[in-house]
Amino acid sequence: MDDLARRYELFGQVEAIGYRPLTEGITRDTTMLGRIAALPEAKQQPNLLFAAVRYLGGPTASYPAFAAFVAGRWPEVRATMLARSTQTNEAARCAVLLPALGLLDGPLALVEVGASAGLCLYPDRYGYRYTLPGGREHLVGPPEGAFTCAVDGPAPLPGRTPEVVWRAGVDLNPLDVRDPDTVAWLRALIWPWQPERLAHLERAIAVAEREPPPLVRGDLNDTVEELVAAAPQGATVVVYHTAVMPYLSQAERERFATTVRGLPCHWLANEGPARMPWARMPQPPPSGRAVMVLVLDGRPLAYAGPHGQSLSWFA
Numbered sequence: 001m002d003d004l005a006r007r008y009e010l011f012g013q014v015e016a017i018g019y020r021p022l023t024e025g026i027t028r029d030t031t032m033l034g035r036i037a038a039l040p041e042a043k044q045q046p047n048l049l050f051a052a053v054r055y056l057g058g059p060t061a062s063y064p065a066f067a068a069f070v071a072g073r074w075p076e077v078r079a080t081m082l083a084r085s086t087q088t089n090e091a092a093r094c095a096v097l098l099p100a101l102g103l104l105d106g107p108l109a110l111v112e113v114g115a116s117a118g119l120c121l122y123p124d125r126y127g128y129r130y131t132l133p134g135g136r137e138h139l140v141g142p143p144e145g146a147f148t149c150a151v152d153g154p155a156p157l158p159g160r161t162p163e164v165v166w167r168a169g170v171d172l173n174p175l176d177v178r179d180p181d182t183v184a185w186l187r188a189l190i191w192p193w194q195p196e197r198l199a200h201l202e203r204a205i206a207v208a209e210r211e212p213p214p215l216v217r218g219d220l221n222d223t224v225e226e227l228v229a230a231a232p233q234g235a236t237v238v239v240y241h242t243a244v245m246p247y248l249s250q251a252e253r254e255r256f257a258t259t260v261r262g263l264p265c266h267w268l269a270n271e272g273p274a275r276m277p278w279a280r281m282p283q284p285p286p287s288g289r290a291v292m293v294l295v296l297d298g299r300p301l302a303y304a305g306p307h308g309q310s311l312s313w314f315a
């Protein structure tokens with residue numbers, strides 16, 4: 001119970017500060033902690049609990065209202081947590097992938113592992129507004145609804161979006177944005193104090209509805225080789241992943257790294273630094289916020305905001 005309370009406390013302090021009233025309440029509420037502790041370990045995540053409550057229409061602004069909802073509807077909250085997982089699909093992470101993709105000769109064939117609904121498979125369809133020190137801006141692609149990303153350091157911002165001739169993704173549980181219930185779940189995963197992320201989701205869903213992403217169901221370690229082999233001749237294949245490594249054991253991460261290094265492809269990772277023990281990096285920016293590191297073919301390039309909102313290039 002102490003470890004669980006600490007996990008919730010950290011989530012509210014470091015990752016999702018807007019949920020702090022809830023995480024502080026939970027750490028002091030032994031009944032609530034007991035309910036969560038009785039779930040399988042993989043289902044004890046703070047984000048899963050909060051998304052389940054939001055999906056069911058419950059309140060998350062104050063702890064007393066949240067706790068009363070959970071107490072009254074626990075069978076439904078529990079069933080939702082058991083049935084679903086934290087598959088947050090953040091299309092705006094394409095804003096941090098784009099400069100790395102721009103370093104590669106095209107045309108590109110994209111293979112995304114851990115793709116969720118595949119919304120990060122369209123870096124060529126979105127627009128990007130990079131804000132630079134001194135108030136300058138660098139626009140790439142269509143400006144309407146562009147993802148905003150604050151950049152510092154010598155990031156090689158591309159002049160245009162990459163040419164993508166083929167794309168495919170794999171997920172243990174691929175999501176289909178044409179299913180309203182799935183979309184309701186994806187919305188519930190977005191933190192309520194971040195309406196701009198909801199706008200990103202709606203925009204990306206519109207793209208994916210027009211051109212449903214080719215997603216296969218499976219484990220990335222079992223499928224990455226065949227996906228790379230399926231890419232068209234003459235295209236530069238890029239295997240990439242964002243916010244996926246926490247779901248793998250250390251052994252699974254190492255197996256994946258070994259496999260990808262042996263394939264005829266580039267490998268682009270956007271993951272938490274602790275999940276990438278094979279990469280050597282400078283100290284992260286002293287923001288105190290959770291950061292990710294962008295690594296191309298084993299070479300760390302930049303720190304990135306967890307939802308694609310910032311890029312600190314250091315390579």
Ligand SMILES: C[S@@+](CC[C@H](N)C(=O)[O-])C[C@H]1O[C@@H](n2cnc3c(N)ncnc32)[C@H](O)[C@@H]1O
Nearest residue numbers: 087088089090114116171172219220242243247
């Ligand atoms: C947090 S989501 C990130 C989705 C997307 N990459 C993004 O950044 O928006 C992590 C995804 O990885 C998937 N995943 C976890 N382990 C996996 C595995 N071994 N093989 C394939 N997909 C996996 C999960 O199902 C989930 O959809």
